[in-house]
Amino acid sequence: MFGDSWSHSADLQEAAASSIQFDKRDRVHGQRNTTGDINGNLVPEKARSGDWKGEGDKVNLAEESLLNKMIRHALVRNRNEVEVLQADPTSPLYSVKTFEELRLKPELLKGVYNMGFNRPSRIQECALPMMLAQPPQNLIAQAQSGTGKTAAFSLAMLSHVNPANKWTQCLCISPTYELALQIGQVIEQMGKFCPDVKVQYAIRGNRMQRGVQLQDHIVIGTPGTLLDWCTKYKHIDPKKITMFVLDEADVMIATQGHQDQSLRIYRQLTKDCQMLLFSATFEDSVWRFAERVVPDPNIIKLKREEETLDNIKQFYVDCKDKDEKFTALCDLYGCLTVAQAMIFCHTRMMASWLVEQLCKEGHQVAMLSGLLTVEQRAAVIERFRSGKEKVLVTTNVCSRGIDVEQVSLVVNFDLPVDFDGNADSETYLHRIGRTGRFGRQGFAVNMVDSKHSMDIINQIEMHFNRKIRKLDTHNLEEMESLST
Structure with a gap:
């Protein structure tokens, strides 16, 4: 079954090869010094100084998130209960147990099943009806890697797009180059049978002629480059964006400058633009950010198991x-x-x-x-x-x-x-x-x-x-x- 991940090593190699086309400055990692052990495994070279109980190995949030996405072969077996807080308490609360209940376009439903999804995950059961509702509803959702949230908002964007309109309609912000590529691959796989829907990557090194407006319907990218494309280069008209997705909000907030850049993009959007925000954690800093970006939201939280x-x-x-x-x-x-x-x-x-x-x-x-x-x-x-x-x-x-x-x-x-x-x-x-x-x-x-x-x-x-x-x-x- 497909999670928020690449299913096979061939996909890993393909994505790694495709990433070479773009500027290496967007990478999270630099070249590392490693040696091999007697079994051929990669082992880091010993530090020149420092004692055995020195500073612990740091965990980079963006790298941890990317690693989790890459190693998922299936959706996580999650026993957490989902807590749903609706913006309108009088609105009927419902969830779906099958993808057919969502009344998706046949080619999109075919793409979902082609990816190995048999039924919605727990987070998808509650989130998808809200994301696909008419009139549009805003959403803040807590979802860890492996729960199917990338597939959920990818499905929402693909459903939202009108291919007849030759301009960008959905923006998706991700904190790093690699995570943006991961999301893009999910969208491209799910939209495999929707050839009229075009996807573009707003990442440093992917350059276009200044002033030329994109005809791609969905654009995924990092905050700095997306901000440039909306303001400096005029590739995207923010007033025509009707769905705005912020993924990995906790990682975004922990990354220098990303919060401010994301807010500057948000301020250019119309009040009618649908806002979807996802975060693995709901710390105070995430809540403060979410409250500034997502007005009158529905909220999905995972009750702590x-x-x-x-x-x-x-x-x-x-x-x-x-x-x-x-x-x-x-x-x-x-x-x-x-x-x-x-x-x-x-x-x-x-x-x-x-x-x-x-x-x-x-x-x-x-x-x-x-x-x-x-x-x-x-x-x-x-x-x-x-x-x-x-x-x-x-x-x-x-x-x-x-x-x-x-x-x-x-x-x-x-x-x-x-x-x-x-x-x-x-x-x-x-x-x-x-x-x-x-x-x-x-x-x-x-x-x-x-x-x-x-x-x-x-x-x-x-x-x-x-x-x-x-x-x-x-x-x-x-x-x-x-x-x-």
Whole structure:
């Protein structure tokens, strides 16, 4: 089934090839220094200085969002309840269970089914009737990658367009070049049987003659370039825009200058223009931005799912240093029947060291860190998913959003801490949540090597009101009892 993602590696290669046509300055990533391990995996070169417990690997929101889109093979199994707040409380509330209920154009319905959608996802059930309603309704929706939201607003734009009008009618803003290309591919796939609908990319490097108005019906792009096309170059007449989509609002707000550029585009639109805003989070900054851009909105929020730890047995192992941690890891892996394991480190330097040691022990190991490009990270995850490597060593760049059903062991080689050195309970939950997926039994083992890290364990126990048992990896009888 198709999610907010590319379904096959061939699509990855095709999009990567197409991106070369545009200016490289639009890329999120630069060239990174990497070396190969003995299994041919990409491993970042060691830092020249800094200690093993130095600054943690930073998570770039735009890169995280792009990675999630690239690795989705199917819609996320989301058990969240959807909360709908209507602008008009007296309006009848309804949702759809099939795409036929939306009364789409036959060629558009064919495009939806051709992409592998069988029925609307939970977010689509509620959002699509609002987005396709007449008269048009504004919408603010909370939706993470993988819930089908890109397909939802792509379907809305394709339905909205009148191909007979040879001007731009729908604008879609995305915070980065790569994310814009992702959205464009979904629109082009879904509109495969609508040849009269034209799509254009407003991204730096895609240049056109000044003053020439576009005849493309849908334009996707980054805020700065879209602003130039609407004002400086006059490629788009903002007064003729009838649907305005802002995707990844939380990422947009975190990116320098994008919020101001988006607001400048918004101010040129007519009051009748339909506004659709999507964000994975609804923090205060997102709400303030949404309130300025989306008047009288319908609101769709995901009620926070109570994360369950019922299927995950949690332990800690008392160690003296990183070498003893590694010995305990080998004991643990040797005694447990492990399908696949994920091991989290705080720094790239520690992750590189651990990969080197595991490879020497003969383990098939993959590695993820912020030094790899998003494309390289996606390729590593695909290899791990397919079982080519049984162990994935990673920093926080892989703490959330990756569902690999066969992962049965998560090891916190370094415990997650915040900037103040206290327990980062949210990251801990995301990390160990990589195991125990879909009702399976999982194990989470935490390596403790100091009084401070023991304090972190105690903080985590208090936060989740769960006891984390001490584990002696040298005790064979105790180790064998883990899987019972």
